Amino acid sequence: MSRTVLITGATGSVSSALLDALDGSALALRALVRDRSRAGALERRGVEVVVGDLGDPSTLPPAFKGVNDVWLLTAMDPRAPENSMNAVWAARQAGVERVVRLSAIGAAHDAPTRNGRLHALSDHELQASGLRWTILRPHAFMQNLLWQAGRIAHDGTFSLNMAQGRLGMIDLRDVADVAAHILRAEPERHHGKIYTPSGPETLSYAEAAEQLGQVLGRTIHYVAADAEDAHAGMVAGGIPHWLAGMFVEYGQALGSGFGDFTTTDVEDVVGRPPRRFADFARDHVAAFAA
């Protein structure tokens, strides 16, 4: 009998890519959504849709019933540890065998960002849960640049408070491919492992701008902002205050060398090298085009 996998965060970026990566697999896919009206695309691709909210444990038992494996993704939010806790508890109650959890780069109790410290709480809870577990702590996503795609299209600039920090940033489709390989493998295979998937090279955002410009055929400039301006710009662009503050913390950490590394984890798990920034740029030309 095929294993049933519950995909959380199913309307979001990483889990959508994971569903793509699991297309055609023998796994029975079930997606947890908060709002069924947003699940049309999931239903059209043949995924079973269940409604539930990780913030409300009373909604979770039907979603977790009969599930073998959970892909556990929590949105960046101060309540993420509570949401993760509710999912792990529901998994234990339902007899789930394995949880594969999306954490973040450098998650630790002394991480320089609130997101990293919040993820550490949930990582450690899962590790102590008695369930089989695998944790992914990916590097910063190349797709973060899409948040400024409109500005890049408009005036050829983007702005971050990352100074000239170098990052082993990763295409989130490679994070999804790593997760898909793990979920397809038997539960023992990756149990107890923490992976830190990264891209194949470290780049500064000035270098990323140059590569993006080459693909787009026009000059793109990276503007190194200070923390205050970066925060004000994000809030003006509609990003909630908490998230903007947290992104500024990442900017400061990454600008100071926190992300200046690569790993071989994508190739080790998937068996091919990760996508380069230039691949990401070519695949997203339409989003950045003027």
Ligand SMILES: NC(=O)c1ccc[n+]([C@@H]2O[C@H](COP(=O)([O-])OP(=O)(O)OC[C@H]3O[C@@H](n4cnc5c(N)ncnc54)[C@H](OP(=O)(O)O)[C@@H]3O)[C@@H](O)[C@H]2O)c1
């Ligand atoms: N961006 C990066 O560079 C980076 C790097 C490493 C790790 N990460 C990690 O990646 C994760 C974010 O992934 P993403 O970019 O795919 O997120 P995303 O696109 O923002 O999607 C978040 C998903 O979570 C769902 N969700 C939010 N609150 C929920 C709740 N209470 N109950 C059930 N579902 C809920 C949303 O559903 P709705 O449709 O209902 O809103 C949506 O499907 C975070 O944990 C972050 O730390 C990010």
